[in-house]
Amino acid sequence: KRDIDPDAQANHEASMRKLDNYLDIAKGEISRLDYIISQFLQAIRPTRPELKPVSLNDIVADTILLLDPEITNRGITLEHHFADDLPTAPLDAAQVKQALVNLIKNAVQAMTQEGTLTLTTLADDEGVWVHVADTGGGIPQEKINRIFQPYFTTKEKGSGLGLMIVQRIVREHGGRIELESNTGQGTTFRLWFPLTEHQPLRIAAGETETTD
Ligand SMILES: Nc1ncnc2c1ncn2[C@@H]1O[C@H](COP(=O)(O)OP(=O)(O)OP(=O)(O)O)[C@@H](O)[C@H]1O
Ligand SMILES: [Mg+2]
Numbered sequence: 001k002r003d004i005d006p007d008a009q010a011n012h013e014a015s016m017r018k019l020d021n022y023l024d025i026a027k028g029e030i031s032r033l034d035y036i037i038s039q040f041l042q043a044i045r046p047t048r049p050e051l052k053p054v055s056l057n058d059i060v061a062d063t064i065l066l067l068d069p070e071i072t073n074r075g076i077t078l079e080h081h082f083a084d085d086l087p088t089a090p091l092d093a094a095q096v097k098q099a100l101v102n103l104i105k106n107a108v109q110a111m112t113q114e115g116t117l118t119l120t121t122l123a124d125d126e127g128v129w130v131h132v133a134d135t136g137g138g139i140p141q142e143k144i145n146r147i148f149q150p151y152f153t154t155k156e157k158g159s160g161l162g163l164m165i166v167q168r169i170v171r172e173h174g175g176r177i178e179l180e181s182n183t184g185q186g187t188t189f190r191l192w193f194p195l196t197e198h199q200p201l202r203i204a205a206g207e208t209e210t211t212d
Contacts, residue, residue: 032157039159042098043150049092049172051197056121056128057082059093063100064119071104075113081120089128090197091173099169102162103132103189109155110136110187127175127194138183166191 064080071078107117111134120131139147146152148167153160166189170177174194181187 036159039161043161051090053088054091057086059096063097077116079118083121089193095169099166102166107134127192131190133188135186139181
């Protein structure tokens with residue numbers, strides 16, 4: 001008959017706990033690196049948008065479905081205002097969704113409980129808008145012109161590529177970004193996309209650019 005040494009048993013349990021702990025840390029690091037790599041790969045991928053006429057309302061609704069659990073989990077209130085009869089615009093739905101995901105993640109990360117995230121769509125004569133507004137801490141003036149730079153981040157685990165990707169997607173669509181931020185009150189990003197396809201400037205071989 002074998003006796004189990006209680007000391008050895010306790011030692012064994014302690015090392016199992018340690019091992020578990022290390023595994024948790026390793027898992028955390030793996031998912032952190034996985035996130036950084038996928039953001040990075042997306043940032044350097046030179047994809048032209050595949051434009052198809054779609055409603056920005058549908059893309060926003062789709063993005064909400066994707067992120068709603070995370071938003072609700074954090075105790076954040078989500079409001080949305082969809083414009084009626086929003087015209088379709090030539091958009092790459094997957095890319096625009098990615099841009100919205102990046103903006104909404106930033107908005108959510110800027111807020112604590114009791115924050116409100118407001119998503120709004122609008123049309124004007126030449127294009128469609130989506131506004132992403134949060135009631136978070138805002139962006140201090142001295143940081144505003146750096147936030148679109150790759151690798152600029154104020155977050156411990158941020159890659160600083162999120163907004164660079166948003167900017168690239170909007171630019172490739174011939175659209176633009178407006179930003180309003182008040183420290184202590186919140187931030188609003190407004191994306192605009194044109195209704196007519198924007199033709200990238202092409203110069204045929206041998207031709208030179210002329211000015212008149
Ligand atoms: N809605 C916002 N409210 C306050 N600060 C913001 C907001 N959006 C962006 N920022 C600031 O801009 C910085 C850059 O944002 P960006 O999305 O490019 O990178 P990140 O969020 O830090 O990292 P990642 O997107 O990879 O998680 C953020 O670190 C933050 O300081
Ligand atoms: Mg981000």
